[in-house]
Amino acid sequence: MLAQGAVGSALLHIVDSETRLPVRDVIVRVGTRVLARSDSLGHVRVRISEDGRELTLQRLGYAPWRGRIVPTDSIRDIRLTPVRYELSALEVRSRALGRGSALQASSVVGAEQLAERLAPSIAAAIVGEPGVSARTNGPMATQPVIRGLTGDRVLVLEDGMRTGDIATTAPDHAVTIDPGTAEQIEVIRGPGGLLYGSNTLGGVVNVIRDDIPRARPAQTTLAMSTFGESVNGGIGVSGRARGAVGALSWAVDGTGRQAGDTRGPNAVALPFTDLEGMDVGAGLSVAGSRGHAGVSAREYRSYYGVPSSFGGVTLPGAHDGGVYVDARRTQLRWDAEWRTDDARIEAISVGGNAVRFEQSEFEQGGFVGTRFGQLAASGEAVMRLRAGAHRGAIGSFVQWRDLRAEGSFTGTRPAVQRTVALFAVDEYTRGSLTLLAGARVDRSDTRPLDSTETLLLRDVRTRAFTAVTGAFGARLALPLGFELTTQVARAFRPPSIEELYSAGPHLASYAYEIGDPSLSAERGTGVDALLQWRGVRGRAELSAYGMRVDDYVAFAPQLDPATGAPMRDPRLRRYVVYRPQQVDALLWGVEGRAVLAPTPQWTFDLSGALPRGAQRGGATSQPLPAMPAATLRLDVRHQRGPLTLGVIGDRRFAQRLVPDAPVLDGLTCSVQVIDGEAQGLPAEFCATPGALLLNALVAWRLPARATRWPATLTLTVDNLLDTEWRDPLWRAKQVAPQPGRNVRLVVQVER
């Protein structure tokens, strides 16, 4: 018997549950800290305290094993089940509450799924999760859509920090994060204002890289993937390595990719969809039992086309002759946490980043039509507290950004935006009941650097917005593995710089936009109900939500009061003038997912979503524009030894709920081609037919004797039947279809 506080050890013997062969290179972890790795005989000895530890055993191609290990003199046998899907609990992170289950609908896309997809954008990496779709404008300029909300209403973070790019300002701007080397991507659906601040009405997408190691790795690890795909001749490579030198922990990662034009069904090319990009980062930290402190640097560059024509027809509102975007983001990030001995203060955590971003858009002929530049910095400090059954935090957040634009094809006015926030949150657990309550105060001010007035843009002045947001939720653990969670949350979004001060063309929206400096902030109140089930062989969830957004900002076309015709821009008399108006919006829907593995060989993953949205302006009510269609997805996988076969059916229902179209020169949804240019109503006013897509997958886990390191080959065929289908969220859907059949080969290696 060991003395109290003493440390013992246990010898584990890890084998494959089917073949009974030893499994090497299994990582043994406590939380995020790597303790050890199994050898070629499947043996690993771990040092643990007298009363044991909760350990996690992980290896590519196997379901994670979690359990309690106590010191013992005998060998403990552990069998790992080879599966393709994780049945793990959904754990998201926040600086305030650390790692744990979110009290609202959320999804986690793990590294294995990310490596299987190797998508060029964050949105493409997470599309297919319940309630998540993508607004596409080419492979790179793709933004996540959560419950029908996107752009400035969905907050995309990288390790909890704002990216500092301009992805939300236009549909042809990319999120400057390559998901190739992400550890996981967490998607929180619904208002996330309490923990993440403003711009979270739709939800939060948090890309976890952990490029500042939070724990000292016991060994050096390396993971690499390379891929090729047929739909655009794309190739790419990504790699991630972690290790330690003395007291210093390090992490490096990088992704590089390039691709030609994407081909639609019948191999018809969509010009100006080629791309190349890279995202490299490195971090250093000092980590110990009491915490960590470190810094990281990251550089992202991409050069991509924005589609402008298809089959010789210019897409509505596209830049003539296509446009290429050259984007660059440089970031420094710091992060530190100190876990205390204090009875009440669990930890103090600080972090922040500084970003320099620039983007040039090259028009036909190679001249720069528009340039954007932004400097941004943000910081957060949180003190996590505990008292009995209470666990909470108090914290502060600051952000500053200076956005400027120049060139002929932008109406964005330069401005400086500053935000300060204070928040407090408390989580109380008693038995099977967990309650969460929190409040946050945000103050944001936006100062224009160009206050010139025009006929339609008046009183250009600094605007300040103060909002109190918060959340109250409860989770009740029920028998048989069920859990019921409900939450009421409030979030807000200050008007963007473009919505306040624009005075010029916005070609990505095929409009000439005039801002309104008198806009109010959007305020949303959402209610979520989530029923979850977790069992040995599966998990399931069903969620229903509703959210009301007051003063929802939507750009609407203006009519000339003298003629009644659409007002055209004063410069070229070409683009319709749009101005923001504020309406009340209502969003509601249901989402669900069930992952079942009735036997170790079979896995069934069924998911679906039905989002709805309506806007009310005065006495009328009509659908919100650009709402995603309902979806249903079934993923069936069969594992036979090292081989996994999968078939995925993706049903996209027709989207017929569209707002009434304004009167625009007699245009209809039937596209007419005049002088090579498509003339028709904006896509948001036109219905979209449904489609059924079929994908197939073959994955082969290479035998250990064949390769020095564990390796997996995955061959995927997307859109197996080369079906022609239209994306309801794409503004060019009436002219161009989505990509055709794509054969993709991914090779993953992990050491």
Next chain:
Amino acid sequence: MFSSVQRAMRPVVAVLAMAAMAACGDKEGVTAPEVEGLRIREVILAADDGTFAFSHRDHWHGAPVLRANGTRGLTLHFTSTQLAPDDHDVPPVESWFTLATAPSDYNVRVVIEDTTVARWSGDRVGGTLHGLRDGASRVSFVVRRGSTTIYEAPPLNFRVQPAP
């Protein structure tokens, strides 16, 4: 632990700081193309009688006038100096150069829009504008290296007055 780490962190911090400064300093990271060989920004036409016309970004200052059945000899000078949009002075003479000593793959293509009004004869150093009939037209000057255009002047208006 921290004292040794502090020593280890210093060079790391310095490297990262330098990387940050390098990132700040590289303003040309996304836009500036490289141009090889001669850098031509404007063209100056010097007439035999001492008058001249010169291009300035998108327009010209001065224009040749000749008579039908008459001629106007012009020497082609170039400069790499580009003046500000509101500076309409002639580029400094010391910046002028001709293609006389340029590598042999440099050539100048002279195109007259209405070839019934005038015609051009000459080489990359200069030539003669021959007036054919009363009228007006425009002439363009394109400098190429091999088959690659490295400079194109805005079109220049000229007038051919009736023969005396």
Next chain:
Amino acid sequence: MMRRLSAMAVCALMACGLTACDHPIGIVSAHIEAADLVVRDSAGVELTRTSFNRRWMVDSLVLRDGASLRVTITPVDFRGTELDVSERRDVSYRFDAERAELVQWEPQRGFGWLHPFGRGETRVRFLIWHGDHADFVSPWLRVVIR
């Protein structure tokens, strides 16, 4: 504690250094928010002006063949206030002509010349050029050369 704080301070200073470096855009060059254009001759007499930038109040200019016309072009804002762009080195006036061989525009500082090259008729328009793009494009103006 002090070492930890100093390490954090170093990190924060680095970040400040990054944000203190030059902005990618640098100087903000405001667009010329002109609502209309006024054209005057060398004596200051108004020849024509645009109306809500839809049409010219006097819809044509007459030039004499062989006689250049010196004009000043002045933008006005939506209140009718004349805008002084003389100090803006990044702003100039450009010119389009449908029959470009007939008339040439030669800008100077503060004024410009319309040079006729033969008799005939064409349409022209003026652009307020800002750096690499137009901040304002006028309607077409008929020019007659006699």
